[in-house]
Amino acid sequence: xxxxxxxxxxxxxxxxxxxxxxxxxxxxxxxxxxxxxxxxxxxxxxxxxxxxxxxxxxxxxxxxxxxxxxxxxxxxxxxxxxxxxxxxxxxxxxxxxxxxxxxxxxxxxxxxxxxxxxxxxxxxxxxxxxxxxxxxxxxxxxxxxxxxxxxxxxxxxxxxxxxxxxxxxxxxxxxxxxxxxxxxxxxxxxxxxxxxxxxxxxxxxxxxxxxxxxxxxxxxxxxxxxxxxxxxxxxxxxxxxxxxxxxxxxxxxxxxxxxxxxxxxxxx
Numbered sequence: 001x002x003x004x005x006x007x008x009x010x011x012x013x014x015x016x017x018x019x020x021x022x023x024x025x026x027x028x029x030x031x032x033x034x035x036x037x038x039x040x041x042x043x044x045x046x047x048x049x050x051x052x053x054x055x056x057x058x059x060x061x062x063x064x065x066x067x068x069x070x071x072x073x074x075x076x077x078x079x080x081x082x083x084x085x086x087x088x089x090x091x092x093x094x095x096x097x098x099x100x101x102x103x104x105x106x107x108x109x110x111x112x113x114x115x116x117x118x119x120x121x122x123x124x125x126x127x128x129x130x131x132x133x134x135x136x137x138x139x140x141x142x143x144x145x146x147x148x149x150x151x152x153x154x155x156x157x158x159x160x161x162x163x164x165x166x167x168x169x170x171x172x173x174x175x176x177x178x179x180x181x182x183x184x185x186x187x188x189x190x191x192x193x194x195x196x197x198x199x200x201x202x203x204x205x206x207x208x209x210x211x212x213x214x215x216x217x218x219x220x221x222x223x224x225x226x227x228x229x230x231x232x233x234x235x236x237x238x239x240x241x242x243x244x245x246x247x248x249x250x251x252x253x254x255x256x257x258x259x260x261x262x263x264x265x266x267x268x
Contacts, residue, residue, distance in 0.1 A: 173250060186235045
């Protein structure tokens with residue numbers, strides 16, 4: 001057994017590295033203690049949050065792939081084999097369990113990136129107002145999510161990632177060509193062609209004024225069953241005599257509510 005002495009510097013080390021050594025009590029050891037390295041205390045596959053953009057011995061949980069050298073993975077190293085075997089059965093990461101390291105297969109890391117976005121329209125929407133179209137959001141108010149922009153229905157598609165939970169809040173206000181009007185809005189998966197009736201659904205009818213304008217309608221819900229990268233939109237589910245969708249009160253907000261804003265890492 002190696003000889004150790006207490007260093008006079010008793011300052012706390014706040015960022016341990018893999019080869020740091022700890023003394024532990026062990027009644028079966030010749031001297032009653034043994035030592036263990038930091039890298040063996042934190043098991044492979046362990047998850048931790050950290051404010052840094054990188055962490056020794058860890059990979060960022062960003063949904064990228066891992067594999068052996070020349071596997072074509074986003075992250076290639078022979079050091080990743082143990083982690084590969086641990087997470088290949090994680091279907092919630094997008095893996096199947098049938099991946100084989102020796103065959104050069106790759107597996108996906110979990111995606112724990114915090115995502116959020118708030119979107120609006122630069123002007124009132126006065127076309128493409130029938131059922132089956134969507135709200136043409138073209139402005140990112142804030143956030144780190146992407147929004148398609150272009151012309152007409154090319155606007156308003158928000159890109160979201162698979163195997164994550166998204167909280168949706170949709171607020172709308174419309175004017176109508178008559179007092180006999182109605183609108184309903186849902187969230188729609190443009191990629192998987194799924195209408196989320198219970199998510200972000202708003203329904204309103206006009207109040208009596210010169211513009212036949214309705215009150216601001218707002219609702220929220222969650223999407224949690226996406227299995228591929230998808231574009232989602234605020235889908236017009238029902239439309240009766242809509243004249244405009246008002247930009248001053250029509251806002252879409254999306255976030256991943258259960259993920260930390262710090263970086264999340266996995267041990268390899």
